[in-house]
Amino acid sequence: MNQKQEKKPLITIAIATYDSGNTIEKCLKSIQKQTYPNLDIIVVDSKYYDKYKQEACKKIITKYARYFKDGPERSIQRNRGIKEAKGEYILIIDQDMYLSPNVAEDCLNTLLKNNCHAILIPEISIGEGYWTKCVALDRYVTTYLEDGKNECCRFFSKKDALVIGGYDPTIVGAEDADFHYRMSKLGYIKKIKSIIYHDEGVTKFSARVKKKYYYSKAFRRFVQRYPDAATAQFFPLKKAYFKHWKLFIKDPLVTLGIITLRTAEVSAGILGVMIKK
Secondary structure, three states: OOHHHHOOOOEEEEEEEOOOOOOHHHHHHHHHOOOOOOEEEEEEEEOOOOHHHHHHHHHHHOOOOEEEEEOOOHHHHHHHHHHHOOOOEEEEEEOOEEEOOOHHHHHHHHHHHHOOOEEEOOEEEEEEOHHHHHHHHHHHHHOHHHOOOOOOOOEEEHHHHHHOOOOOOOOOOOHHHHHHHHHHOOOOEEEOOOOEEEEEEEOOHHHHHHHHHHHHOOOHHHHHHOHHHHHHOOOOOOHHHHHOHHHHHHOHHHHHHHHHHHHHHHHHHHHHHHOOO
């Protein structure tokens, strides 16, 4: 590393993983291709899945990153990543995310230039199959086109993350939103233009609905803390659908799928909240 690079702040990229063999190497290679030169990479793997698969994942991960194990939930893994971070700044991503080359550099430059506390990064869903097309269009309309709405920050200083107490392990599924709302109380949050590609793989309808049900059972604390934001999660049709209606008219079959999937997810979420543990 030359003298010019040494002067740049260190950025830690922290990834929480679980049985990540299908995507983690591509994720880590995308980090290697970042234009920003001074990076520290941490992977916090779950303790709670097949040991043979875990060892196979570990062999891949340790070629690129520092390796830890923690869990069971993602918020606990991310807090471990924050704790172990050597960098002054932290970028949080998932195992199925691939960074476009300028993400880390764009995050830091935007944060310092605007004197803000955190950064939003736009996501584009990729993958195969009909339901993945539905998920991709929904994400594109409700987050990418909405300029900061319905998104959660992924880049921030380690100092600020510790000030707000990191991710809340009692909130499962909505821990990103909870962290974002608490971070926003410190000050301004800005969105960059560089993109993260979120690999949905082959989306399965039943798996999406079951996941929503599982997350909703720990949703009560989020509802108590943010009643207005939480209530919006229980409406099948989002405001952005009406705002960007022309995109839906172009592909009515995918539009039908979005409404069907969204309705099923909302129903599963309501059921999960209502049923006591």
